[in-house]
Amino acid sequence: MPGLSCSEALDELLDYVEGALEPSLKRLFVEHVHDCRVCEHILESYAKTQTLCRRALKRELPAGLTEHLLAVLREKTSVRPRP
Amino acid sequence: MERAEAAQAGTTDLQLMQAAQAGDYTAFEELVRRFHDRVYRLAFGMTKSEQDAEEVVQDTFLNAFRSLQSFRHDSAPGSWIFRIAANGALMKLRTKRRKPLLSIDDMPSATDDKRKRAIWPVGEWSRQPDEKLLSRELAGHIEDAIERLPEKYRLVLLLRDVEGLNNEQVAETLGLTLPTVKARLHRSRLFIRDELDRYFGGK
Numbered sequence: 001m002p003g004l005s006c007s008e009a010l011d012e013l014l015d016y017v018e019g020a021l022e023p024s025l026k027r028l029f030v031e032h033v034h035d036c037r038v039c040e041h042i043l044e045s046y047a048k049t050q051t052l053c054r055r056a057l058k059r060e061l062p063a064g065l066t067e068h069l070l071a072v073l074r075e076k077t078s079v080r081p082r083p
Numbered sequence: 084m085e086r087a088e089a090a091q092a093g094t095t096d097l098q099l100m101q102a103a104q105a106g107d108y109t110a111f112e113e114l115v116r117r118f119h120d121r122v123y124r125l126a127f128g129m130t131k132s133e134q135d136a137e138e139v140v141q142d143t144f145l146n147a148f149r150s151l152q153s154f155r156h157d158s159a160p161g162s163w164i165f166r167i168a169a170n171g172a173l174m175k176l177r178t179k180r181r182k183p184l185l186s187i188d189d190m191p192s193a194t195d196d197k198r199k200r201a202i203w204p205v206g207e208w209s210r211q212p213d214e215k216l217l218s219r220e221l222a223g224h225i226e227d228a229i230e231r232l233p234e235k236y237r238l239v240l241l242l243r244d245v246e247g248l249n250n251e252q253v254a255e256t257l258g259l260t261l262p263t264v265k266a267r268l269h270r271s272r273l274f275i276r277d278e279l280d281r282y283f284g285g286k
Contacts (some may be wrong), residue, residue, distance in 0.1 A: 013269065014265055014268065014272070018250075027102045028100060028262050030262065033114060035213060038239065041209055044209035044210060044278070045208070045209035045276050045279060045280065046272055046273070046276050047209075048209050048213070049244070049272050049275045049276045050244045050272070050280075051213055051219075052213060052216065052217060052279070053116070053229065053240065053244045053245055054227060054244060054245050054247070055213060055222070056221070056222035056225035056226060057124060057127075057128055057222075057225075057226065057229070057241070057245045058124075059123070059124055059125065059127060060120040060124070061119050061120050061123040061137075061140065062133070062137075065137065069115065069119060069141060069144070070112055070115060070116075070138060070187075072141055073112075073115065073144055073145060073148065074171050075169075076145055077108075077145070077148050077149075083109065
């Protein structure tokens, strides 16, 4: 079976990263990336994008707003706070 | 214990939803506590405004409470709540003046040969640990790049890569097919990746 071109390899990035490539295609993908420094870099950086996005957007509801939210919801849904 | 709901710590989301549907308000409040940070993060990721995000959170749970009986047990409560939040965030965006977004045609595809030419020579940043890479400046750059994604692509990226839903859950949440989710995710990641290359290449 012929090897993958760069474009063909990059089309499989997502499935490779998610472990969803079937074995024969995975072998061709790994062979290509092993021999192609540009595609190797794209694979490494593509995989890193996920964790960097998660860390960059890590944030929580500002402190104190949870109780405020619950109070507003009780008021708007006409539920009395429990004693 | 401070909260009676603490006793619900071992309760599943679905059990809480069933109890809320049966009229147990403390069960509904526990769902709010479980999901408010995630809904806020999704809403902020979409609107880039703390005030808008807080309003989306409030509207999401208010709408969820009012439509509790419409929840069907063949989907996950989280997907149902995220769907309400996603619609709320999109509605909020429609009322705002926004920065221009990428057009779909400008989104990268894997077969874009120009990308490969632009990448050479390749950088080494992708081999650095996240802790070393992720400065406040880079985090801002990533936020800006995500903000430029078309909204329907941004939602997929936020739910998948920031909230950690799997592709099937994203499809269920947004009412999309699995191939559509994967295509949008792939192109979004490629765009963010290209932006990171540009950022590190210019350092």
